Ligand code: F6P
């Protein structure tokens with residue numbers, strides 16, 4: 001069997017489809033190399049104290065783990081010198097990281113979550129790296145926060161690595177979604193999924209059910225209907241999975257379908273996940289794989305961001321299920337709500 005490496009894939013995209021410029025190819029190869037280094041560090045586990053807290057908090061007020069900080073440094077150091085980037089934004093840094101003057105600047109902006117799901121590190125469950133690539137607006141030599149505030153439809157590439165039993169890199173350059181697996185002996189990524197397609201229907205949902213008391217009515221309705229199984233309105237049984245690492249949950253959905261939800265609720269009024277470096281890249285990947293991604297009311301990729309670390313509700317995965325939950329938000333009426341068992345009627349005819 002012909003083994004297609006990440007480099008070969010990118011060169012093919014450059015030659016045949018014009019989707020990848022040499023500068024973008026360099027960027028993506030550098031990210032892949034950084035992911036290899038992070039994967040290596042993650043695999044050391046407790047031997048390297050990777051789950052240890054460092055006593056600091058990130059901009060979101062979350063406790064930083066040693067490896068959160070290491071992964072951020074690896075990505076920044078790998079990307080600052082190549083001449084392909086104008087600036088970077090990371091979950092671990094409050095302000096955009098400007099490329100030092102000693103290095104040339106390029107035409108792309110990178111946003112990243114260096115280590116997604118890091119609360120899972122100390123229990124040896126998959127974590128990952130998420131990234132999104134935007135173009136730097138023309139003529140902006142010193143890009144500030146505003147340069148990054150572009151809707152997700154503007155992304156030229158997005159991807160994530162999941163550091164699980166195998167290290168897998170999922171990538172889109174706007175021409176479908178491909179998956180690569182790290183060959184640890186040879187040291188490079190080999191294509192293992194040529195065209196990832198999410199089935200339109202599913203019987204598997206992912207949500208943190210401990211937030212159930214905070215959910216809005218449309219989410220409660222959807223989950224109640226799934227839980228009712230064969231005897232309920234859906235007429236089929238559903239299974240539930242929740243890894244608590246978005247990278248692992250989304251990878252499962254890309255592999256066999258499903259719906260992932262971290263919706264806005266009465267506790268997370270803006271949502272829990274970050275738009276610029278979690279929701280947007282995952283939404284582009286999911287859409288490129290034939291799925292859908294909304295915040296319950298609107299397509300995530302159309303949202304105009306107003307802040308770098310903005311949060312957003314996320315409902316993504318198998319198209320028919322995402323459309324159903326979105327319909328429950330946008331088209332709900334009193335009659336619909338009364339079908340929810342044990343649910344108090346809403347104050348208005350509108351979705352809450
Ligand atoms: O980055 C945020 C994150 O770690 C996601 O990877 C994951 O989906 C979510 O938080 C887990 O949230 P919770 O702790 O509520 O299960």
Ligand code: MN
Nearest residue numbers: 113115116117
């Ligand atoms: Mn994350």
